[in-house]
Amino acid sequence: MAHYAIIGAGIAGLSALQVLSAAGHQATVFDKSRGSGGRMATKKLAADSWDMGAQFFHAHSNEFATQLSQWQQQGVIAEWPVTPWVINGTRQHPSADEQKRYVAIPRMTALSRLLLQNATHFEANTHISGCEETAQGWQVTASEGEIFGPYDGLVVAIPPAQAAALASNDPVLAVTSETSMLPCWTLLLSFDTPLPAPYDAAFVKSGPLAWVSRNNSKPGREPTEAWVIQASHLWSLQHQDTPRHEIQKPLLAAFAEALRLPAVPQWRHLWLHRWLYALPEKKMNQGFQANPQQTLAICGDWLHSPNIEGAWLSGRTAANALL
Ligand SMILES: Cc1cc2nc3c(=O)[nH]c(=O)nc-3n(C[C@H](O)[C@H](O)[C@H](O)COP(=O)(O)OP(=O)(O)OC[C@H]3O[C@@H](n4cnc5c(N)ncnc54)[C@H](O)[C@@H]3O)c2cc1C
Structure with missing residues (x-):
C-alpha cells in the first residue's frame, strides 16, 4: 500500500483521491481553506446560503455521466x-x-464532503508553500514551516499560479506558466x-x-x-x-x-x-501533467476544460498515471 499526498481539496484533488483510495492506497489531503470543495463553494450568512462558485454541472463524457448517475x-x-x-x-x-x-x-459542498471521506487524513487550514522529492519520497512544506511526508507520490490539484509557487524549478510545474x-x-x-x-x-x-x-x-x-x-x-x-x-x-x-x-x-x-x-483563460488539452518517474502529477480544470467535469476528469487521469 502506497501513501500519496494531494494538495488541493477541490473536485480535481478529490477525484484523484477517489481513484487512489479505490486502488487500496492511503492519501493525505491538504487544503489552505477550512473545508473542502474549492470553487464548488457554499457561502452561509446566518440562516441564508448560496452556491458562491460553481452553479451547476452536466456531463459531456460517458465517464462523468456514469459518475453522475451513481x-x-x-x-x-x-x-x-x-x-x-x-x-x-x-x-x-x-x-x-x-x-x-x-x-x-x-x-455544493456536500459532494466534496462525501468524497473527502476516502482520505486517510485531511489537513485543513494548511497552505502548502513548497514540495521536494527526496530519496525517501515527496515532502511537502506548509507556510508555517511544518514538513509532511515522505509520500510515495504527490498530486498537485491547485490553480496554476498557486502551483507555480510550490517549486519554481520543477519542469513538470513549468506547465503552469502556459495559462x-x-x-x-x-x-x-x-x-x-x-x-x-x-x-x-x-x-x-x-x-x-x-x-x-x-x-x-x-x-x-x-x-x-x-x-x-x-x-x-x-x-x-x-x-x-x-x-x-x-x-x-x-x-x-x-x-x-x-x-x-x-x-x-x-x-x-x-x-x-x-x-x-x-x-x-484558455482551454488546455493535456488533461494532466506528470514527471517521467510518475511520482508527481498535476491536475485541475485548467489542464482539461473549465468546469467541474473537466476538473474531475483531470484528477482521475492524473491519479491513474501515478498508479
Ligand atoms: C464563480 C464561478 C462559477 C463557476 N460556475 C461553474 C458552473 O456553473 N459549472 C461548472 O461546471 N463549473 C463552474 N465553475 C468552475 C468550477 O468551479 C471549476 O472548474 C472546478 O471547481 C475546479 O476544480 P479544481 O479542483 O480544479 O480547483 P479548485 O476548486 O480551485 O480547488 C483547488 C483547491 O486548492 C486549494 N489550494 C490552492 N492553493 C493551495 C495551497 N498552496 N496549499 C493548499 N491548498 C491550496 C484551494 O483552497 C482549493 O480548495 C465556476 C467557477 C467559479 C469561480
Whole structure:
C-alpha cells in the first residue's frame, strides 16, 4: 500500500483521491481553506446560503455521466429542472436550451464532503508553500514551516499560479506558466420576499453581468429568497483591482435592470466576493501533467476544460498515471 499526498481539496484533488483510495492506497489531503470543495463553494450568512462558485454541472463524457448517475442514486446530487432565460439589453426570453443540470444537495459542498471521506487524513487550514522529492519520497512544506511526508507520490490539484509557487524549478510545474486564470466578481443577496423575476436563472449577454440565479430554486436549498449575481469575466478583469465599495453599485444597478425594476428591493444580507482564479483563460488539452518517474502529477480544470467535469476528469487521469 502506497501513501500519496494531494494538495488541493477541490473536485480535481478529490477525484484523484477517489481513484487512489479505490486502488487500496492511503492519501493525505491538504487544503489552505477550512473545508473542502474549492470553487464548488457554499457561502452561509446566518440562516441564508448560496452556491458562491460553481452553479451547476452536466456531463459531456460517458465517464462523468456514469459518475453522475451513481451520485444521484446515493442522493448527493439532484437534477435542477431549470430553463435559463437569456437577457440581452431590454430583451428577455427563455432559452431553447434543454441541457440537464445537476447540483449537489443540500449545497455544493456536500459532494466534496462525501468524497473527502476516502482520505486517510485531511489537513485543513494548511497552505502548502513548497514540495521536494527526496530519496525517501515527496515532502511537502506548509507556510508555517511544518514538513509532511515522505509520500510515495504527490498530486498537485491547485490553480496554476498557486502551483507555480510550490517549486519554481520543477519542469513538470513549468506547465503552469502556459495559462492564467480569469477573475469573477460575485454578489450574493437574500430577501424577505420573493423577487418578481419570471426566471430562476438567466445568462446575461450585455453590461457587467453574465449570470443571475435564484439559489433557492435549486433542490434541497433553504427556502429563503437568495440570488447569485455573477459579473462577466471581461468586466471582472477590467475591475479586478477596483475597491469593493465601487463594485457593488454597478452590479446592483445591472441586477435591477435584469429584474426590470428601478432599484433592487431592500435586501436582508449582501455579500461581495472576488474570485481571483475563477476560470482558466484558455482551454488546455493535456488533461494532466506528470514527471517521467510518475511520482508527481498535476491536475485541475485548467489542464482539461473549465468546469467541474473537466476538473474531475483531470484528477482521475492524473491519479491513474501515478498508479
Ligand atoms: C464563480 C464561478 C462559477 C463557476 N460556475 C461553474 C458552473 O456553473 N459549472 C461548472 O461546471 N463549473 C463552474 N465553475 C468552475 C468550477 O468551479 C471549476 O472548474 C472546478 O471547481 C475546479 O476544480 P479544481 O479542483 O480544479 O480547483 P479548485 O476548486 O480551485 O480547488 C483547488 C483547491 O486548492 C486549494 N489550494 C490552492 N492553493 C493551495 C495551497 N498552496 N496549499 C493548499 N491548498 C491550496 C484551494 O483552497 C482549493 O480548495 C465556476 C467557477 C467559479 C469561480
